[in-house]
Structures are given as structure tokens and as C-alpha cells.
Amino acid sequence: MVSREEPTMTSYLVMLQTNSNQPFIFSSPRLREQIGASFEITLLSRWVAEVAQDLVSRSRPGKNKRRTNFWVSDSSGKVIVRFTRREGEPGNLAKELITQVTRRALTDAPGLDVTGIFIETSSGPVVPADLERLDREFSEYSLNRRPASARFPQFPFLERGSESALPASPKLSEDDCREMRRYARETLNVPLLSNEDTNFSPPTQTDQDAQDSLSLPSRVKRAWSRSARRLQLQEVVSRWSPDAPDTWPKEIKRLNEDPFQLEEAFQGLPQAATSQATLASLSSVGVIHIDGNGVGAIMRDLGEAFKKTNNTLDKLAKAPYLRKPNPCGKKPPRVRPYGEKHSRFQWFVMEVNYRLDGVVKQAVAKAWDDVTKIARKNKLPGPPVVPVLVGGDDVTVYTDGRYAIPFAEAYIRHYEELTEKDGLLSVLATVAGTPKKGPLTASAGVAIVSRNFPFHIAYDLAEGLVSRGKKLGKKPGTSPCSTIDFHVLRDATVLDPDETLDEYKGRVQRPFLVGHYAQERIGDATTASSEETPTTTSQTLSSWARILQAVAAFDGKKPDDPTQTTGDPFPRARANRIVKLLAEGHAEKATTKWGDALQNAPSAGLLAKQLKLFPPKSSSYDEARESLEQIKWLLDLIDLSENLPDTYLASRIRGDADISGSAEAADDSPGGHVTIVFTSDWGVSTGVGHAGRTHSKIERCGDDPVVRSTVITGVLREQAMLAARALDGPDEGKWTNFALWLFGQDPNSEPGSTPHPRHVLFSDATPASKIPIHDTVSLSIDPQTGTARDQFLRFTERAAAGILTGTFTLIDEAGAELSDQRTIDAARFLLGVAGLMVRGIGSGRSGGDGECTVLVTNHEVEAREGQSTSAFVTYASDQAKSLRTNLKNFAASLTAKAANKLPAPQQSGTQHQVGTIDGSAAQHSGGHHLILDLTLDSPIVSYEVPFSNEIRSLDFLRGTVLLPWLHRLVSSNKRGENEAVITNAVTGGHLIVSDALPVISETEGLPVPLTLKTDKTPTSDSAVTLYGDSPKNKGKIPVRGGYVFFAPKGGDSEKPQGWYGKPPLRGRQTTDINHETGAASKGQLVLVEALPEKMRMRAHVWVSDELWNAASVSNLLNEPRVARLGSRKLTGTFGSATCTLREDTSLTESAPASSDDQTVSLWFTSDVIARSTGLGAGGTVDDLIRAFNREGVDLGSIKAASIRHRRVDSWSPADNGPRASRLAIQAGSVIQVSANDENHAKLLELAPFGVGELTAQGYGRFVVAHPLLSIQSIEVTKAKLEHFVREETPEGGEEK
DSSP, X not given: OHHHHXXXXXXXXXXXXXXXHHXXXXXXXXXXXXXXXXXXXXXXXXXXXXXXXXXXXXXXTTTSTTOOTXXXXXXXXXXXXXXXXXXXXXXXXXXXXXXXXXXXXXXXXXXXXXXXXXXXXXXXSOOHHHHXXXXXXXXXXXXXXXXXXXXXXXXXXXXXXXXXXXXXXXXXXXXXXXXXHHHHHHTSOOOSSOTTOTTOOSOSSOHHHHHSOBXXXXXXXXXHHHHHXXXXXXXXXXXXXXXXXXXXXXXXXXSOOOHHHHHHHHHOOOXXXXXXXOOOOOSSEEEEEEEEESHHHHHHTHHHHHHHHGGGGGGOOOOSSOOOOOTTOSSOOSSOTTOSSSOHHHHHHHHHHHHHHHHHHHHHHHHHHHHHHHHHHTTOOOOOEEEEEEETXXXXXXXXXXXXXXXXXXXXXXXXXHXXXXXXXXXXXXXXTOSSSOOOEEEEEEEEEOTTOOHHHHHHHHHHHHHHHHHHHTOTTSXXXXXXXXXXXXXXXXXXXXXXXXXXXXXOOOSEEXXXXXXXXXXXXXXXXXOSSOSSOOOOOOOHHHHHHHHHHHTTEETTEEEEEOSSOOOHHHHHHHHHHHHTTOHHHHHHHHHHHHHHOHHHHHHHHHHTTSOOSOTTOOHHHXXXXXXXTHHHHHHHHHHSOHHHHHHHHHTTTTOOOOBOOOOOSSEEEEXXXXXXXXXXXXXXXXXXXXXXXXXXXXXXXXXXXXXHHHHHHHHXXXXXXXXXXXXXXXXXXXXXXHHOOOTTOOTTSOOOOOOEEEOOBEESSOOOEEEEEEEEEOTXXXXXXXXXXXXXXXXXXXXXXXXXXXXOTTSSBOOOHXXXXXXXXXXXXXXXXXXXXXXXXXXXXXXXXXXXXXXXXXXXXXXXXXXXXXHHHHHHHHHHHHHHHHHHHOOHHHHHTSOOOOSSOOOOOOOOOOSSOOOSSSOEEEEEEEEXXXXXXXXXXXXXXXXXXXSSBOHHHHHHHHHHHHHTTOOGGGHHHHHTTTTTTSEEEOOBEEEETTEEOEEOOTTOEEOSSOSOSSEEEEEOSOGGGTTOEEOOSOEEEEEOOSSSSOOOEEEEEOOOOEEEEEEEEETTTTEEEEEEEEEEEEBOTTOEEEEEEEEOHHHHHHTTGGGGTTOOEEEEOSBTGGGSSSOEEEEEEEEOOOOOOOOOOOOTTOEEEEEEOSOBBOOOSSSSOOOSHHHHHHHHHHTTOOOOSEEEEEOOEEEEOOEETTTTEEOOOEEEEOTTOEEEEXXXXXXXXXXXXXXXXXXXXXXXXXXXXXXXXXXXXXXXXXXXXXXXXXXXXXXOOOOOOOBO
């Protein structure tokens, strides 16, 4: 009877999933918050278990109390359950589960984005097709959801959180804290900090956190961090000693439990008063990312995986590791594969989930144990280890940089051992690509960075290393092999992972094949960085043990027993010189130096002998080729030697890891010249080094040393304030106020206070003639002992004595050049005095470096090239004497009346006004379409909300940035009767500008449409295949971010041209300066990200006929002008661009032919702000339809939508506070609409002007029926830095 009824039984599948996990974790630079965020993601599974169990128990009291077979899948951040009529009305249960779980996310983990969907299935038991349909439904739904950050809108009257784009919230209540402690104790079974603390007295919220201005997500993450860390350690030690729970508390005490300790070690942040003992700061940090090979293929096709393993399920042995019990039963149901009562397939899915989860956690615990033992062999405490993401087959871990590579290698070794012994996972390896039953493999990427470097950038780099390793490990036609790749980041100016890794191309042997399949791959593997079509024979790679033996030989140790020395190590200075020659393209000279080393360095012979053990690449392998390949090992050996503990080498090798002048005429411009005469070696340190070359680089402009404008501003400000106070005497403050006006006041003032912008801009100071750069050698200090490291030297760049020149410009509040001559003269006087007071610039001043004379004049000082340091000293003395005389003469002529008229900071900021609202707005008919071409003369910071140690930048320039400059430009012709049109040009609708987007070879980039996909593992370094939205392109992953440059050529014989990529941002680490004191405001470095210098961009401008005539805009065309744009533009280091307006002759009004059903695709090329009818954030599909309706375009309903959202936050200089948050439909979103011929024509007319709000500032742009949206696939060139910054670009790809 039951079997006859069940086929018609209705069941529902419910999927709940966390979205945007990485942004949720990395939204704060604080390590405590990242620990808490990682834990909050794991709460989803607990919430579903609690709520689902309660729901099924409630429907049939007493009968369903212990039922757990509703589980279908439970993996990291993704849960699937099934409800049938046995538990009650399945549709209602599905809705109630989603309601309660998402509500828990809102209250218990604010900011966590949890999505829930459900589908009705025709049969009770789960089949593979049901899961595929569920995934499709989820993908469609998730594309059109608003982000979780929209729940926390910012308004001008709200204070912004100190380290977030979100508004600050009140501190957590005592009830909140008490409930969190209860949940930790009763549900998670973890006390806070220690078992001895029976009263749970350590606060969930510290006094300092309660006082700080923090967003609600930040407060909750910090509050959870203690429990989360305890849970991490409890998980690890329980796997170390599963049968000895009495030892767990003791082990936990030794593993750095307190999150405050970890913040001090990893980020140098001060500890709280309640924190435990101090943990020494790390000299470097290792960010490790590991991803399983082929696991995604298994999870994407669980039906095929089930077929391959079904006959083995009844014979599975107990897993050789701790794991969760399968809630569907200890054994698979003994019925047909998709039987009525209990689905064997459903049991299989849960078994795969929990076995993978158990293997990954066990491998993490074993790797943690390994590095702890390595450290303790040296009588050191174990390195701090912080798992940030552990779920599915993905692992992300932070640790001491010296132990990061050992941790990654140990994880892979244990992961392979555990999966090989697992009766189910070893069979599933064949689905992942292995020819027969065996271990699963993984690829590891290790980014070793300085302390306090932004974690999310290091993570992106580690992820890039994994991708490069996968390309090697999953080489077509071979068994997938585990790989290790690493990068020691010494240059923080390059932030793009691909560009960073390209630095090594052709001069290293990494990534390395390791693990079970390494031996069968030895002899045919190539580095992932080798060319697609190598001009030389492919390079072979050794197994991990042989590489470690080469490291031992490089260190002067016996390769088979690194505890014994054989003599001196290979000279580091010589190795760095050889690597430097290779990096500079002098391969022949490098080979000669290598030959000299073999003849003269006693240790070189042993190293060469070890390197010769690596298999030759071909029968024609000559001596020159062999020498070159040996040289390519040197940088790998340098990095490995510096980042592997000696005890690790010994333990792994013995463990057999892999089985084997005069003044010129005065300048009347509102500015002047800055001349810096260095009379000793000098250099402004970047704080980073260069792989294989030097440990500490100095600031450069090209190949020349430079003093950045920010440094000049800082030293002159400090001395100007001292000089101003001396000029004022004890009572007056005119000069002090003038100095504050000149340099600007404290930028850390409270929101709502009046801002006081800077009125002097300095350029970088560059050499007047060639200044050589050389390396100085000093001892390298061991951070653990404080003594000199044996056989380790530190190479520091220094520039020789010489003369550098720069300029300064005086500006008014609107950014225009200052015109008041009295103010200009006073500024030159004060700056001249301040310059003469400077005694040194740059690093190493305590050791005599950086001695200089700074001459600030209104004329250019003749910069003669001295023959010796004494000549520079004499020259500096003569010039300073002349300047001092001129300044004394000016001071004597300065009257008290003139001093009283010096400008001072205003009590209310005066901003450049763009006009008031004009009731008669200009229409878009007629007018003039112009193009604004931009070439960046310096890096530009495109505003994004800054974090505590990071100034972020968008990869485009918003029209909001361009509009004030354009309005000032047209306002320069303001006169008489035309003044109103020009003044109200923006609000009157007479002046409209788009965002400025990147340009490659005269082809404008457009934000990649969300409908395009690409391969998960790229097959080429130089090309990318983009796939259209077609069922034939199953298994591809969505393209997220970047720009596509698509330029189809005319004629059948011509091929389309295209590129894909995004501008690689440049980074610069600088001290966070408090401009009131001239000193570091927070005592830490800040990383400033910016669009690269020489990049080309393009925006589109529309000018009404009225404005065209009133401002004589035609006279402004085709003339290059320098503009200062973006954030930090007043520093002189950032914000300079050359802008040229010209007429747009490319516009066409022909409409593309529409299809029979009149379906038209709209691709949004800028963010769209579609306001809500109520007080909501807007941005819904309905809001978008209404925005089009307001423009007279009736879209009816939208047929299909691929929409993402972006939160837009901005800063009001006038109010010195944040503006209200806006939720925009993100550029790249695509919708399909029905449009008759009339509406089609209206869309074409509207597209260049935009739809929605703030269209004059670049929002709302779209293109209609773009040909790229209809392609099946296209191969395009992968755009890199050289494509964005050069004029001529090679051909792109071709369409398939």
C-alpha cells in the first residue's frame, strides 16, 4: 500500500547557502574579525540542523524526534535538505525553514549573506537530476539578489564605522553577550579562553571594543572570535590525541588561543588588557591557499560519481580519521539505487560530504602538528596557525612565513595519504582524472608577505599561485599531480597576481610537482610560467626531496644529512648578482658568472653536482643550456633557504618525502622650484625588496632614484610649523594659521567638522643628472634571537650624492592656481625658510645617510653635476647662502599689516559650486557629443571606502570625479548674459559625462557582462576563451570582474579583435601621516592602491547647444590640459592626468535588427541607481522598470535578468562626512526585454545618456543588442599591464 502511494508523493528540496564568503571574511583587515567571520559561515549547518529537527519533530510529536534523514548535502556554506509528507506539508516546511534560518543569520551573524530556495520534485527520493535543477534555480535567483551590505545603509547623520564602509552601531548589550556565551558553552561546548575559567569572566566584548566606533557586523565578529578560536583549537587537538581528552587543555594552552595575541603577532596591533601573554611579532606572514584537484568535477556530476562507486558502498571500511556520522545511517540502504524509502544516492552524497570534510580537517591538524614539532625541535614555541577557510576541498591558513611552505607540503602529503586509504574517495579519484584508484591530489599556493600587509591581497596572490600550479598539475594527457608554488612578496607596488607572477617568468623552476604522482611525471613536466610554444626544450622538475637536498647543498650542508656541514654556503652576494643579471636579460653574462663561481667558490661544486641530478631535458642538452637551467634554480634556492627552517630540511630529507648651479630668471607662476642637494648616500626606502636582488629597495621613477612628493610635504610641513611659531612669537598666531592654511589641517577631524584642504602641491623630486644606485651590505638580524644570522647578509639600495629637482604649485579652494601675489610671496618665504631647516631625508639618517640641503625658490636653481661629494657640499653651501640672503631681504620688507592679511583656515569650507537647480532643464535632443581622452601622468586613486591600513581604488574613474573638472573648464569662459547657463550647467542638464573606462589600442573597454563564462582552469597564459550564455557551455564558470575589449572588423575576411582583463592596480606603502603633527598618526604603514601611470582611459561627454554657445566649448577642443583627479590628488604623487576633449564622430543611429519576438538585450556599462518608490535602497527589477518608464520607455516585464548589485559609498568634502549609501545595479548586468520598434528606437536614443538617477555623473549607461551577447565563444588576448599603458597593441583573438 505504501509503495503504491509513494510514487505520487510530493517532496521538496531546500537549498540554503552562504554567498560572497571571501568578501565577508576579508571585509575587515582585523584578524579577530576574520576569525569570527569564518566561524559564522559554519553556523549555517548548525542552524539548519536545529530548525529542521524542530520542524519535523513538531509535525509528529514523539515519532520524528530523532529523525535526521532529511539531510541531502552538508558541505562548507551549502546545505540541502528534503521534506516529504511524512514530516508534514513539505512546501510549508520548506518556507518555514528558510524563514527561520535567514532570520537567524540576520540576528546572530549580521552581514552574512544567506540565500534559500526550494523546488518541488515529482518523487520522494532524491535523484541526480533533482540536484542539477536545484543548482540551476539557485544560480538564476542569486544573480538578482541584493548584497547583504545593503542592510546597513549609511546616512549623513550616522557615524561611519572606524574600519568599515558601514555605519557605526551601539555596543552589544549585556543580554547579547550573555546569549553568545551561553551558545558557546551549551551548543558549541567550548568555554572562553580556558577550562579553568568556570565563570566565563573574560568578556565577549572588550571595553575597548565597546568604546570604539564599529559597525554591527564588526562587533559580532569580534565577539565570536574567542569562541571561534577555541573551537578551532579543540578540533585540532582532538585529532592529535583522540583517545586522550585529558591532554587537550594543556595542548590548547600552548597553541596561542587568545585572538589578541594573534593580532599582535600577525599585524603588530596592541593587545587588550584582558589578553594573555605577549606573542612575538612575526617577521613575515605566510598566507596559504590549497584547493583539491578534480573535487569540483566530482561534485558537479554526483550522478556519474555514484554510478562508479555504487557497487563498493556496501563494503566500505571505517574511515581512518575522525569524521561526522552520516545522518542517513551508518550503512547505505539495501534497496535499488533510487528506491522509494531511503535513497541510496542521498546516503552517498552525505557520505562524500563528510568524508571530504574529515580528510581536510585531519590533514590540517596533521600539518599543524608537523610544523609545531619542527619548531619545538629548535626549542621554540610552535608557530601561530590560523585556519581562515576550511571547508569542502578548500583550505586557507595564515602562519609564520618561515613555516608556511612546510605546512603546505605537509598538508598535501597527509591529504594524499588519507584519501588513498579511504575506500570511497580513492575510487572517486578516477572521476577526478586519475587513470586508476588512488589518492586525490591538491594544489597549494603560498604567499609570504610582510607583517600587516592586507590579507585579501595576499590571498589573491596565493589563489593565483594555485591556478598556476593547477595548470601544471592537471596537464592534459597525464595523471593529475599535486603541486606547490610560492612567492615571497618584496615589491608591494605590484598588486595584480598575474603581473606579480610574470616577474619570475623564465628565471625560476617553480611550481613544483610533489606527492604520489610526481615520479611518473618527472621528465615531461614544464613550469607553468614557460611559454605556450617554448623555443627551448621543456624544463623538467624534481621531486620535493631532491629540491630540499639542493637547498641543503646551497646552504653548505650535506644533501643527505643537513645536520652536517660540508663547508661554507654558496655566497649569497654572488647568487644575487647572477640572478640580477638573468632578470635584466643578460643570460650570457649570468652564465659566465656561474662558470666563475664553479671555478672559485668551494661550495659551488657541491651545489652544481646536486643540480645535475635533475633529469636532462633532451638528448641535445649542451653545456650552455645546462648552465642556464642550473642558474634558474638560484632564485628558488635563495627563497627556499630563507623561508625553510633547518630542522624541516633534516626531517623531510631523512623522511624521504617524495621517495627521492646659478640662478635663472624669476618665475612669475603661482609656485616655484624645490632643489634637494644630497651630500651623502641616501634613499627613501619602499619597505620592500626585489626577488633575488636586494632586501630593501628605494623609491624610483623608472631607473632613477626619487623623493616622493609626500615625503617632501611631510618634512617641509614639520619645519614650516616650527618656523611659523617662531615668527609669531609668544602671542600672535598669524603665521601659524597661515602654515595650517598652506598645508591643510588634521584630516582625522570629526565627521561634520569643517575640512581645511591643502593649498600647496609638490611634485616628486627627480635627478637633475644621472645618479648611480648601488647596494650596501649589512648584517641580517634573526628576529627570534636578536643576533646576526649566520651566513645571511642584508642588501640595501642606496643612491649616491647628487641633485634632485621638483616643483610646487599654490592653489585656491577650487583647485585653480592662486592669483593673490601677496599670498604667493608669503608662501615662498615660509617654504624657503622651512627648506633651509631640513637636515636629512630618507632612511638611515641615524647612520649618516640622507644628509641634504633643501632649496625652495621661485626660480630654478642650476643643477651642476659635481665630481665628488665635497663638490656637492660646496655647491649646497653657496646656494643656501644666496637663498638665505634673499629671504632676509623679504622678511625685512614684510610689514605687520601684510602679515595680518595672510589667509587662515576658514570656519566653513568653500567648495567649487556646480550650480543650483534650473527649472528649465535642457533636453537631450541636439547638442554635441564629445570624447574625453585621458592619459594618467601619475597613478590615480579612484575613490573606494578606505580601511584602516588600506586605501582602495576602483578600476575605473566615475563620472563624479570628472564632472567638477569639466565644469570648471567650461566656467573659465563665463561672462555676462551667459553666466546662468554655465553656472547651472550640471543641474540644468546641459553637461553630462560618463565614467572613464580603460582603452586598449583605441578600443574602449566595457565591464564584462555577467552572462559570459570561461574555463575554470586556464589553458594559456596569453589567451582567454569567453563563452556565451548557452546550454552547450555547461561546466564553465562565470566571469567576474574586468573588462572586455571587443572590436569586430568589417568584411567577411577580417577577424574580430579583442582583449579581456582589468587594469593591474599599483600599490605604494606609506606611513599614515597625521598632518597636524607631521608624524605617523597610527604608527603603521598604509597601502595605497591606484590606477597605473600611463594608462589610457576614455569618457563620453554631452554638451547642450546652449552651453556650447555660451561657453564657446569649440575653443576648448583638441588642446591637452593637465587635470588633478581622484583621491589624494593634493599629495602630488597621485592624481595627475592629461585630458583632451574632441568631437565624437563615431556615433551611429541605425538600429540593429530585432528578432521575431522583439526580444532585446540591454547590457549596463556603468552602475545604475534605480530609486525605490518607498524608502528602500532601490535597485530591484521593478525599480529598474519604473526608471525606464520615467524616460518614456515601456518595457512591460523583463524576460530574463542577470543582475548583481554594488553598494556605492562616497564622502562629502563640504560636510567632512559620509553621504547616504546608494545601492546600484552593478555594471556588467544584463537584462532581456520585449520592445516594439518605437521602444527599441527610444532605447537607442537613451543609451548614451543613461537611465535612473545621477546620469549626469556617469550612472545608468547601457548598450542595446551588443553582438558580444550573442556569441557562442570567442578567444581573446589576456590583457596585461603593457596593453593598458602603451599605444600600439598586438592583434587580439578570433571568434570561433
